[in-house]
Amino acid sequence: MLRLTELKLPLDHQPDQLKTAILEKLVIEPSELLKFTIFKRSYDARKRGAIMLIYSVDVETTKEAEIMQRLAKDPQVRPTPDMAYRFVAKAPESLIKQPVVIGTGPCGLFAGLVLAQMGFRPIILERGKAVRERTVDTFGLWRKRDFNPESNVQFGEGGAGTFSDGKLYSQIKDPGYRGRKVLTEFVKAGAPSEILYVNKPHIGTFRLVSMVESMRTEIESLGGQIRFQSRVEDIEIDNGQVKGVVLAGGERIDTEHVVLAVGHSARDTFSMLYRRGVYIEAKPFSIGFRIEHPQSMIDQCRFGPQAGHPLLGAADYKLVHHCRNGRAVYSFCMCPGGTVVAATSEPGHVVTNGMSQYSRNERNANSAIVVDVDPADFPGGPLAGIEFQRRWERKAFELGGGNYDAPGQLVGDFLVGRPSTRLGSVLPSYTPGLHLCDLALALPDFAIEAIREALPAFDKQIKGFAMHDAVLTGVETRTSSPIRIKRDVDFQSLNTKGLFPAGEGAGYAGGILSAAVDGIKVAEAVALAMVNP
Structure with a gap:
């Protein structure tokens, strides 16, 4: 088949x-086009009111060889790549020790799925509950300010991505088509x-729930197992080799292959690994x-005038501003037509x-605006970033009134340094509730300075972005993991054989798709390590 790209058509x-555009591009007759399927559809909205759809299609035609010869130099026409997934190994019949996967976010879920599909019968441990519970x-x-530290937005089946926009796109390089x-x-x-x-x-969240199940x-x-409310208390390491995991209740599981897919908020697990001597380093966030x-x-x-078109849906945006103080401010995890949610794990x-x-x-669009x-x-060692996050999360709790309400402020008041006392036309979506205050106290001075500079700059790109009544809600601290558990080319920890750091928590992904892809890569590495010890 042929892949034909950059076909532009009106909205x-x-x-x-x-079909006509395909025939015209390839210069073939209708009878010579056997079938086509859409591989990708995007849009070009640079000209408001004249938005174009852009298609990539896979085409089957009786003239493939002739077309490839005639259009050999045309970058829009290429053979369709082989995107079929192929397993790298098959579990031996003599398999005794099963691999353990810690975490059921996108990374752990796909690591476990691929290992199961290869016959390795993984044991998947999740500290939280099944997704519906x-x-x-x-x-x-x-709704009730009733917080469970082991079952929340961060912990439980499906991971943090379950309570998100459910975005399934990424900018990672993916030559193996694992995505x-x-x-x-x-x-x-x-x-x-x-x-x-x-x-x-x-x-979106509701669909993700049934999919995870x-x-x-x-x-x-x-043949795999998924065990909930099974928090890993310790990982046994002997002479640089994983030998087993110990659960909070005292149970020990004998294994020499552990996929660590705990997400970016498993702070107690990071501390345990650091005490165990696993190599960890601080990273930016x-x-x-x-x-x-x-x-x-x-x-x-x-x-513009095409707003509301069903093929366009709710609009998103992506913004970045480089500030005079050397900081970058950018939009992150933009959620069109969504809500701001409480996401603490402590x-x-x-x-x-x-x-x-x-x-x-x-009714609202929301996005993180982060520095x-x-x-x-945050000098002080590999785990210092965790304490830095905690400092501002505790401050937000205090500013919000100490009852899990979040501190908030109108953009107009924030820009002039005046505490907000009442809401305007934009009603905040955060629950349990919003407590209006002065958000200048909620982040370091350099961050406040940078955001105050960035918002008017963003207003030049999206008119109204710095509108007085827009609402800021604090704080967003979990953009990515504050640590990286470094791994070698074989995906194992630099100094701990049998430990496979994976996904967002280990510092190797950001978002559902990239985390899932990393889970597949790590599953492949585990499989190869188990069949070729």
Whole structure:
């Protein structure tokens, strides 16, 4: 087959126009086109009111050889690459010790799934609860201020990505097409098939819940185990080699291969690994606030008269500003038509995140507006970034009133340094509630200075971004892991054989898709290590 890229058509084109564009590009007759499928569909919104759809299609034709010879120098026409996923190994029949996967976020879930599909019968340990029970606990904080430190937005089946926008795109390099494997498995688990071809696919929380359950069922049907409320208290290491894991209740599991996919908030696990001598280093991350605007305003700014078109959906944005003080401020985890959610994993802390459902039809758009932070900002060793995060999360708890309300401020008041006393036209979505105050106290001075400079700059790109009534909610601290558990080319820890750091928590991913892809890579490495010890 041939892959034909960069076919541009009007937003409201007729179905047969795509076929016509293919015929015209390849200069072939209708009878010579056997079939075509859409590989990717995106849009170009640079000209408001004249938005174009951009297609990549896979074409089967009777003239393939002739076309490739005739269009050999045309970058828009190439052979369709082989994207089929192939397992790297098969578990030996004599398998005795099973691999252990710690964590059931996207990384751990896909590591466990691929290991199960190769016959390794993984034991998957999750400190939190199954996804539906976990959802009840999470809503307990949002609606009743009832916080469970072991079952919340960060901990439980599905990981932090379950309570998010469900974004399934990434900028990682993926020459092995493992991302395609992820999307295909998601569709098999119940995701809409459009995620295979739309440019920025997303799923949303409610759909993710049933999908996670479906994937769990497949893992178990292949001989894997998933054990909830099974927090790993210790990893036994003998002479630089993993020998087993110990659960909080005292149970020991004998294993020499552990996938560490704990996510970016497993702070107690990071401390345990550091005490055990596993090599860890501090890494940069970002901190800031969530900002909310009317989604209709963002739609109008991005799409103009074509705002509201069903193929466009709710508009998103991506912004960055380099400040005079040397800091970069950027939008992060933008959630069109979504809500700001409480995302702490520790008592007495306030942390925010963003979430959308598949429909993306809530009244507000929200995004994190964050400032880069470097290890030089928190000297004190590999775990100092964790304490830096905690400091500002505790401060947010205090400013919010000490009851899991979040501190908030109108953008107009924030820019002039005046505490907010009442809301304007934008109603905040954060629950349990918002306590208006002066957010200048909620972050380091350098971050406040940078955000105050960035917001008017962003207003030049999206008119109204610095509107007085837009709402800032604090604080966003979990943009990425504050540590990296370094690994070698074989994906094992630099100094601990049999320990495979993976995903966001280990510092090797950021988002659902990249974490899932990393989980697949690590599963492959574990499989090869087990069949070729």
